[in-house]
Amino acid sequence: MSAQVKSKQRVQEHGEVFTNEREVNAMLDMVKQETERIESRFLEPACGDGNFLAEVLRRKLAVVASLYRKSPTEYMRYAFVAVASIYGVDILEDNARECRERLYGIVEGESKAAIKGAVDSLFLDAARYVLEKNILCGDALTLKDASGDPITFAEWSVVTGDKVKRRDYLLSELLEGHNAQPSLFGESGSMVTDWEYDEETQAYIPSAVREYPPVNYWEVQRNG
Ligand SMILES: C[S@@+](CC[C@H](N)C(=O)[O-])C[C@H]1O[C@@H](n2cnc3c(N)ncnc32)[C@H](O)[C@@H]1O
Known part of the structure; x- marks a missing residue:
């Protein structure tokens, strides 16, 4: 980030004032443990060009490097998990694009x-593809994307070894779920919605709107 403001008009129309690096780091330090957990998921609903997401990714990749730099195969697998856990939305297309490119860089x-020299181009292609799906141009208030469709995010979960399973969820349902969780049980204690308990996140989650068969992480584009 070079400047905190791109233009007066953008500030007036979209409240676009970027956060400086010192503040980004101070805020992320408040959840330091999560920023250093490789698979911990982050969503920034007004991500701009990615000041927060870029720092989260840097921190995660520093952990991946410290643990796995001696094994390129392991490094790439965990670096994929790190990048695939980062999500962003911005209403301005140029911001979403710059954010994606910055994270890819x-x-x-x-x-x-x-x-x-051990970096595999297929790993980089997979990272680029995931960023196209995870960093979207859309409105975080209406929860619609730039085409007016409901914002849908892909969850990428490692199932075994190098295999990754993609499940797509509506952002509106994920957010509703977060708030509705305490009322999931009726008076009898039985479930009153069709949500499922997810062992990985240890939370109730809505049904996926689309599921894909597991593929090697470097082949996620095949399902696209
Ligand atoms: C204050 S800036 C913060 C940018 C970035 N999070 C940072 O801290 O550097 C607010 C951002 O929200 C975006 N924005 C404004 N309204 C939005 C909306 N309804 N949905 C998604 N993004 C929005 C703007 O384009 C701008 O990039």
Whole structure:
């Protein structure tokens, strides 16, 4: 980020004032443990060009490098998990695009620094694809994307070894779920919605709107 403001008009129309690096780090330090947990999911609903998401990704990749730089295969698998856990929405298309490109640049730069010539182009292609799905242009108030369709996010879960399963969820249902969770049980204690208990997140989640068969993480584009 070079400046905190791009234009007066953008500030007036979209409240676009970027957060400086010192504040980003101070705020992320409040949840430091989560920023250093490789699979911990982050969603920024007004992500701009990615000041917060870029720092989260840098922190996660630093952990991946410290644990796995001696094994390029492991490094790439965990770096995929790190990038696939980061989500963003911005109402301005140029911001969403810049955010995606910035995050991709971090994945490429950090992986080349960590495992040098061993970086596989398929890993980088998969990271780019995931960022296209995870960083969207849309309205975080109406929960619609730039085409007017409901914002849908993909969950990428490692099922076994290198295999990743993609499930798509409506953002509106994920948010509603968060608030509705305490009223999930009727007076008898039985479930009153069709949500499922997810062992990974240890929470009730809505049904996926679409599921894909597991594929190797470097082949996630095949389902696209
Ligand atoms: C104050 S800036 C913060 C940007 C970034 N989070 C940061 O801290 O540097 C607010 C951002 O929200 C975006 N924005 C404004 N209204 C929005 C909406 N309804 N949905 C999604 N993004 C929105 C703007 O385009 C701008 O990038």
